[in-house]
Amino acid sequence: MASPTLAEDIRQRLGECSPAERKVGRVLLAGWPAAGFETIATLAERADVSAPTVLRFVTRLGYRGFPDFQTALRAELDERHASPLTLYTAGGYGTAAADGAAGADAGPAALLGRGREVFTTAVDRTLAEVPPHDLERAVQLLSDPKRHITLAGGRFTHLLAQYLGLHLMQLRDEVRFLPDRPVERTAHLASMGRRDVLVVFDYRRYEDDKVTMAELVRDAGGRVVLFTDTWLSPVSTQAEVVLSSQVGAPSPYDSLVPTLAVVETVVAGVITALGEAAHQHMQRGEETAERAGLT
Incomplete structure (x- = not known):
């Protein structure tokens, strides 16, 4: 651990x-x-x-x-600030020492066992260390129908931003992703105000633009919810809610498995908070998709 x-x-x-x-x-x-x-x-x-x-x-x-x-x-x-390359070198991945001799120690059973150990520990510790008040506040912000939700991720974590955003879109209105094109992104950030919530995913090798986005939203009176690692993104100084996760993995790449567990916990909380409103929104979405031939 x-x-x-x-x-x-x-x-x-x-x-x-x-x-x-x-x-x-x-x-x-x-x-x-x-x-x-x-x-x-x-x-x-x-x-x-x-x-x-x-x-x-x-x-x-x-x-x-x-x-x-x-x-x-x-x-x-x-x-x-370690990168996958530096972790690869430091951990000796791909070397005889890391791979071991041929046989059971280097086989799929050993790999599965190592994965089970690492991921179970990381998820368990992450969920145990999430501050209940931060989880509660995240759910409050993301389930408030008066608030507009914008999500932004990084190199890999844009996948988690999309995962959370697509779930929220099925449960409520006013959910969008931060545009990629500079003109659209500028316009969107400039229009954000007191009703806006920016959800940021930022993990080590942190991206400077995430800090600037958070500062702009806070200056405009909005709120920032941050998903990050245990070293804490610089965005944490601007965030009202910080949900950190372990990133241990059996490879030189940081794991997003614990973060996914936190994301799904937040989604469960939002569903509970919205209650029947979430059910009705999901039903309207299904009916619209069926009529539009999108099912």
Whole structure:
């Protein structure tokens, strides 16, 4: 099982801290991860505590000192920005060491066993760590008929954006995907306002345009729902709802299986929240598809 990220560890440990130490933790989280590379003196000043308090805080987290904490943060950020190519190299995929000798250890049974272990653990941990209040708020926003929903994904995660969006389209009105063409995308973003919800899927090797989109929506008074990994997309600073997932896989590619489980959990919540309205919308859709010959 993967260890929690530094930010997750800080959040979980705040309850164990003294009031002064909690101030340090909150300052770190508010400016994460850049705040972790500030000097002890700067952090102490921003948190309105003493320098020894900063040192006590990182010691409580299990580090020998502030340089040790910053070394761990650098290592985590390297992992946060890892690409499939770097993971392939680091994991030794395709080498004799990784593949093993011929026989059962390299066969389909071993691969299936490894997949079962990795995916079961990742899905179980992801669903266990989803904050109930974030799930509840996501369902509220996506089931509110007064709100307009726009979905945007990335290189691979556009598939999940489409998956969620197509489900929502069967349950309610005013659901669309962010257009690809620059003129249409610009017009759409410029028209978004207080009633709009932008649903963003952004995973490591994060895309700069997602941050800009989120900022535009927030500046216009709209809301942002973010699906991301445990390292947290930079969009998290703009998002009202953050639903993070494990990405462990038996290959150098990050798995989207746990995210799909979260997406389907959200869909189930939206169906419950909409109630009979969802049923009627689905029925109208079926009747329209049948008359138009689209079934």
